[in-house]
Ligand SMILES: Nc1ncnc2c1ncn2[C@@H]1O[C@H](COP(=O)(O)OP(=O)(O)OP(=O)(O)O)[C@@H](O)[C@H]1O
């Protein structure tokens with residue numbers, strides 16, 4: 001293969017685009033990647049940069065690079081892209097400029113996610129820490145001597161610690177779920193074994209006098225999966241239903257089967273979720289404004305965990321909701337028996 005053709009192929013395969021502009025501002029070479037990133041048309045090679053609708057930031061940068069021996073580096077946003085562009089004057093042919101351009105949209109997006117994550121965690125920790133500091137100071141300032149008040153403050157500190165511990169545990173669980181390569185969990189999990197997980201929420205359900213209804217047919221096949229993880233999903237959904245349903249409301253947990261899939265539904269008669277909030281509810285730390293205002297309502301991690309667990313089971317989770325009427329989460333998971341007979 002001739003060297004020029006080999007070089008052209010290497011450039012085409014590279015994520016970094018390359019552009020060569022001569023001393024008269026005429027584009028002498030442009031890889032397809034450079035044309036794409038810089039929004040230049042295919043016939044741009046042979047044209048002056050100023051005449052082919054090039055971005056004014058590129059034109060300015062070429063002028064800067066042409067008058068220095070240093071590498072000039074710029075970042076800019078173009079259409080939906082975040083570009084990182086480096087340019088350097090070259091002395092052959094003539095006094096031209098060589099430009100490398102890289103699309104950094106994905107990297108920037110990941111950086112933003114990391115920053116958001118850290119600021120979310122810090123925010124979630126700061127609120128209970130501040131509350132605990134105030135309570136400890138109040139105790140030291142004299143409330144220790146007042147038995148009932150002291151008892152109340154210590155109880156509240158205990159609750160804050162419990163919530164922070166829960167958040168840290170959820171975060172560790174999320175990071176374990178995200179880091180693992182998931183083999184498909186392979187136990188036969190009877191649906192009734194999942195319902196047991198709801199028992200832990202009984203005190204909350206009874207306190208709010210919520211009517212909990214089960215609608216699970218006897219002949220429902222087991223689910224193919226991991227019992228502990230699936231119990232966690234159902235507990236998260238029912239816990240949310242309890243939190244966001246007012247006293248004496250109804251929560252229905254139903255199961256049905258269809259085409260090798262077991263569908264679990266958790267329906268409540270609670271506050272509901274606004275339709276423009278629905279696409280965001282599975283994001284880490286996302287909470288509706290109304291729930292954000294309430295203290296001690298959780299960190300917004302439960303549904304993110306549920307989504308990960310369901311995906312690891314090759315299942316789906318979706319939500320239907322109407323403000324003021326209630327919410328239904330639907331989890332569809334592969335049935336164990338159907339999968340076995342299909343692969344037999
Ligand atoms: N059944 C529901 N009814 C109304 N809003 C809900 C319901 N389930 C979830 N939400 C909304 O979605 C948000 C995210 O739920 P998620 O379970 O992820 O977090 P959380 O319950 O706030 O905290 P955590 O689960 O970490 O204790 C909730 O804060 C709430 O605003």
Ligand SMILES: [Mg+2]
Nearest residue numbers: 240298302303
């Ligand atoms: Mg929750």
